[in-house]
Amino acid sequence: KQEVTQIPAALSVPEGENLVLNCSFTDSAIYNLQWFRQDPGKGLTSLLLIQSSQREQTSGRLNASLDKSSGRSTLYIAASQPGDSATYLCAVRPGGATNKLIFGTGTLLAVQP
Amino acid sequence: NAGVTQTPKFRVLKTGQSMTLLCAQDMNHEYMYWYRQDPGMGLRLIHYSVGEGTTAKGEVPDGYNVSRLKKQNFLLGLESAAPSQTSVYFCASSYATSRNTEVFFGQGTRLTVV
Numbered sequence: 667k668q669e670v671t672q673i674p675a676a677l678s679v680p681e682g683e684n685l686v687l688n689c690s691f692t693d694s695a696i697y698n699l700q701w702f703r704q705d706p707g708k709g710l711t712s713l714l715l716i717q718s719s720q721r722e723q724t725s726g727r728l729n730a731s732l733d734k735s736s737g738r739s740t741l742y743i744a745a746s747q748p749g750d751s752a753t754y755l756c757a758v759r760p761g762g763a764t765n766k767l768i769f770g771t772g773t774l775l776a777v778q779p
Numbered sequence: 780n781a782g783v784t785q786t787p788k789f790r791v792l793k794t795g796q797s798m799t800l801l802c803a804q805d806m807n808h809e810y811m812y813w814y815r816q817d818p819g820m821g822l823r824l825i826h827y828s829v830g831e832g833t834t835a836k837g838e839v840p841d842g843y844n845v846s847r848l849k850k851q852n853f854l855l856g857l858e859s860a861a862p863s864q865t866s867v868y869f870c871a872s873s874y875a876t877s878r879n880t881e882v883f884f885g886q887g888t889r890l891t892v893v
Contacts, residue, residue, distance in 0.1 A: 700882060709783075709869060710884040755822070763818060765810050765829055765873075766837060767882060769822040 667746050668693045668760050672770035680778050687741040687773045689756035694734050696761040700767065701730050704753045713754075714741070718761075740752055746777045781805050784883035785870050791891045792860040800855040800888050802870030809875035810839075811853035812882070813845060815866040822869065828853055829875065860892045 669692045673697040679685050689699070698717045714723045714730040716739070722731040729742040740754055753774050757767035783804045792798055802811065812827040815823040824837030842864060844856045853872075857864060867889050873882040 698880060702884075707887075709886040710871075712883060713883055715881045724890045757822075757882075765875075766812065766827055767822075771819065771821040 668758060668768045670756060670758055672754075672756060672773050674741050674773060675771070676774040676776075678717040678776040678778060679731065681746060681748060682741070683746050684744050685746055685779075687743070687754050687756075687775070689739040689770055691737045691739075691743070691758050691768075694737050695761035696734065697761050699730075699732055699739050699756060699758050701728075701739075702757065703757040704755060704772070706752075712753065718724075721738070743775075746775075748777050748779045751775055751777050783870055783872055783883050785868075785885035786890050787888060788886065789889050791870075791893060792857075794860060794862060797856070797858050797891075798860065799857075800868055800870075800890075802853045802872075802885060804853075804856070804870075804872040804883075804885065805851065806872060806874075807850070808872035808883075808892045809850075809881075810873045811847065812871040812873075813843070813853065813855045814869045814871065815839065816869060817824055817866050823884055825855065825859050825868075860890075864890065865892045868892060 700715045701713040704758040717731045732739045753772040755772045757769045786801045813825040814822045817821045826845040831850040834845045846854045870885040
């Protein structure tokens with residue numbers, strides 16, 4: 667059974683710092699991996715989608731990497747800002763015929779001004 | 780640019796009451812999903828649909844029913860609400876094509892069952 671883990675559960679950094687959020691999954695047979703951002707009381711906003719054949723994706727100050735063989739993904743945030751404060755969730759789409767995402771429980775990020 | 784829209788946004792039910800949550804998407808997506816989010820449990824899939832007229836069970840389907848009569852709509856029903864169904868419910872949708880399965884979420888429905 668695919669399990670997705672995100673460590674740490676919470677992270678507090680000063681503004682301007684570069685940071686890395688981690689996501690690990692137990693079954694390397696994935697179709698893709700997606701990173702989301704969730705603000706308090708809000709829905710999920712898609713940040714980056716990495717296909718299983720890709721190693722990384724970039725969008726602005728965000729860079730997500732994928733190492734399928736080791737079951738790991740990282741989300742790198744450069745020059746963090748207070749507006750980056752949110753919960754970050756990763757989710758994997760299992761390989762095969764399933765059409766669903768398996769989510770981690772998220773990392774709560776606080777960027778201090 | 781509506782994307783995925785859920786109604787209602789908030790609801791309080793008494794135990795045993797029924798209700799239907801409506802999800803509508805305007806992106807012509809084939810796949811639609813219903814998730815629930817609970818503290819410490821993450822998001823869990825309730826039911827999903829791979830096309831109009833189809834539905835399938837997810838990880839936690841008990842106590843819920845769904846229907847997909849139109850491609851753009853996916854309804855989640857609670858026939859007899861229980862306090863254990865107090866949660867935040869999210870609808871999501873995506874394309875079916877292998878090149879783009881990015882999933883988009885609605886803003887959520889906060890349901891309290893008393």
